[in-house]
Amino acid sequence: MLVSAKEMLEKAHAGHYAVGAFNINNMEWIKAILLAAQEANSPVMLGVSEGAGKYMCGYKNVVAMVKEIHDFLGITVPVALHLDHGSFEGAKACIEAGFTSVMFDGSHFDFDENVAKSKEIIEFAHSRGISVECEVGGIGGTEDGVTSNGEVADPDECANIAALGCDFLAAGIGNIHGKYPADWKGLNFDVLAEIQAKTNGKPLVLHGGSGIPADQIAKAIDLGVSKINVNTELQLVFADATRKYVEAGKDLEGKGYDPRKLLAPGAKAMQEKVVAMIKQFGSADKA
Numbered sequence: 332m333l334v335s336a337k338e339m340l341e342k343a344h345a346g347h348y349a350v351g352a353f354n355i356n357n358m359e360w361i362k363a364i365l366l367a368a369q370e371a372n373s374p375v376m377l378g379v380s381e382g383a384g385k386y387m388c389g390y391k392n393v394v395a396m397v398k399e400i401h402d403f404l405g406i407t408v409p410v411a412l413h414l415d416h417g418s419f420e421g422a423k424a425c426i427e428a429g430f431t432s433v434m435f436d437g438s439h440f441d442f443d444e445n446v447a448k449s450k451e452i453i454e455f456a457h458s459r460g461i462s463v464e465c466e467v468g469g470i471g472g473t474e475d476g477v478t479s480n481g482e483v484a485d486p487d488e489c490a491n492i493a494a495l496g497c498d499f500l501a502a503g504i505g506n507i508h509g510k511y512p513a514d515w516k517g518l519n520f521d522v523l524a525e526i527q528a529k530t531n532g533k534p535l536v537l538h539g540g541s542g543i544p545a546d547q548i549a550k551a552i553d554l555g556v557s558k559i560n561v562n563t564e565l566q567l568v569f570a571d572a573t574r575k576y577v578e579a580g581k582d583l584e585g586k587g588y589d590p591r592k593l594l595a596p597g598a599k600a601m602q603e604k605v606v607a608m609i610k611q612f613g614s615a616d617k618a
């Protein structure tokens with residue numbers, strides 16, 4: 332059974348570790364992440380962007396695929412199926428389709444509109460036992476065609492959104508989706524500490540979790556980050572392993588072109604990367 336993310340993130344917050352929220356794209360991603368979480372005995376979140384939802388033929392199909400793969404593999408660790416950067420309409424659709432967690436990202440609206448829409452999604456989701464993530468301040472970079480310069484969140488606005496009753500809160504602190512540029516200034520820990528102080532111990536979310544140095548990840552967790560989003564990292568290891576397979580001519584040996592063989596090195600690389608990140612975030616053996 333898929334579960335809400337509320338309990339796993341509250342436990343993570345109390346235990347000073349973070350749960351990984353890994354974005355999925357297709358069956359290989361779902362399998363690799365679920366098998367990794369089971370191997371590491373860790374709770375896990377599967378993130379679905381609206382674009383990935385469309386790619387996987389709609390939210391209902393995503394729910395059906397994840398549930399069936401989860402049951403078929405005999406997964407016993409807690410798993411939440413979470414909409415990543417949802418629009419108002421997307422969040423409602425995912426709640427109705429059977430997601431167990433949603434993010435409503437109203438950070439690009441003016442603040443009053445973000446408050447009003449966040450409130451409505453929180454009420455709708457909570458009436459069905461579904462957890463909700465809200466966002467204040469943009470995350471830099473481009474994801475799913477949406478580009479943001481990455482503004483640092485206002486801690487008072489974070490306090491207002493947290494008080495609406497969302498279960499966890501994403502706040503821009505200099506983090507960026509995609510690869511970090513060489514001149515990246517790093518995470519803004521002063522603002523992160525202030526946000527946590529003003530949000531009464533609400534579990535915080537760190538987007539753009541690919542490529543952040545380990546010491547900064549550890550410090551962010553120390554300061555209240557309980558969920559870390561990872562997308563690019565898995566795309567990179569999948570592409571790298573697949574390229575090596577093809578460049579070594581393995582697709583031309585015997586039946587190496589069989590998709591089950593062609594996609595296997597990438598899937599294995601993703602599973603290994605997820606296990607490593609789970610260990611780094613501290614959620615191994617916390618299922």
Ligand code: 13P
Nearest residue numbers: 509538539541560562563
């Ligand atoms: P990365 O692609 O940088 O890992 O970011 C993922 C993310 O934050 C999804 O919301």
